[in-house]
Amino acid sequence: MTAQARLRARSTHHPQRRRKLKLCLAGCSLLLSLVVLEFGLRLAGIEFPSRTRWDRNRGFANVPNSVWKHDAEGESLVRINRFGFRDENWPVEADDDTVRVAVLGDSFVAAHEVDEAERFTELLEKELDAATKSAEVDVMNFGVRGYGTAQELMTYRHVVRDFAPDVVLLAVFTGNDIVNNCRALQRAAKRPYFNIRDGRLVLDETFRNSVKVRGRHVLQAAAAHSRTVQLVHRVGCLLTRKRAHHSGQLHQRLFDAGLKKSCWVEHELYLDPVNSAWRQAWTVTERLIAKLRDEVEQDGAELRVVVLSNPCQVHPDETFRDALCNAAGIDDLFYPDRRIRRLCHHEDIDVLVLAPEMQRHADRSNVWYHGFENCEVGIGHWNESGHAIAADLISNWLLDDARISPEPGEVRHASATDSELN
Secondary structure, three states, rough: OOOOHHHHHHHHHHHHHHHHHHHHHHHHHHHHHHHHHHHHHHHHHHOOOOEEEEEEOEEEEOOOEEEEEOOOOOOEEEEEOOOOOOOOOOOOOOOEEEEEEOOOOOOOHHHHOOOOHOOOOHHHHHHHHHHHHOOEEEEEEEEEOOHHHHHHHHHHHHHHHHOOOOEEEEEEEEHHHHHOOOOOHHOOOHHHEEEOOOOOEEOOHHHHHHHHHEEEEEEEEHOOOHHHHHHHHHHHHEEEEEEEOOOOOOHHHHHHHHOOHHHHHHHHHHHHOOHHHEEEHHHHHHHHHHHHHHHHEEEOOEEEEEOOHHHHHHHHOOOHHHHHHHHOOOOOOOHHHHHHEEEEEEHHOOOOHHHHHHHHEEEEEEOOEOOOOOOOOEEEEEEEHHHHHHHHHHHHHOOOOOOOOOOOOOOEEEOOOHHOOO
């Protein structure tokens, strides 16, 4: 090769070498920055460990034997037992003189916002024990934040039935349980859904094998060993929630009407199904409740359903409730409650609807059943007052043949009058 050719070759190779060197330096710099950040986070004691893990049957579940302080809404010390639920470590087999009541539900049942002793499940256990002399009552809390009826059915199948409960109490929070049961409305790949095919419920197993779910497994595995990954995941979750919270034309209409955006859940919940997705969500939910009843009864137990309250239903100001209905274009805040009660009557399932009675008490005493001072009063989950009245109403219902609940079609618009509740 001539000298001129060698010079041309060198001039061609030098830019490539420089680019490789720059990439190598950038990679080393990034790696060093991540190491420094990881070391700094550990030194400062900053961590955001995952409270849940992947579950083959339920999509996700609590990490067993985990403990943390919850203070984002309310305040409590959350202790998860060895089975993955916020309760004591129950023995699998109960004594012959113990009556077991297994409570299925979502965050309203898990109730991280209050101390364990202040939850309606613990209060209910005390009231039932005091009234039942011949046997001890054990109310077992199987609530998990974020669950819908589909996951609660899977929880019964794969966990609860092993404890052989005498009564299964399904707590339905209509505020999001209906949405949770429909992929088209929820759009969450991590949870199981059911579809209806040839008149039967069929499990959609996408949550077990989708690419998004596999990516989540990798992220959770990395987060278990890296504070940096935990921080990135935490920031991503906060940004996603912020965008979701401030979106939607309905929220803007409520804001223009002088109402807080955060007081609302899906307004389509209070209407007859507005599209095929909502029709599917309601149909699947109703089939899931009936299916749970069948499986519970096959195991020799009894299913009962309690419908919890939404914040707007029990707001202690009738003027506010009316303004909310007018701004949202609805005329019945109790549509979902009546629909579930109607289903339960048709399926011969004992059911209790809490919201009308809670509204009446709220109107009389001007008490807030949802919300906390460190978040916002009137929205979100039940506070201590909400759990206390729920425990009273449920214990009366379980112990008395007279059901404290409105008949289908009797509760209208934003308020429930005394005559409608009796």
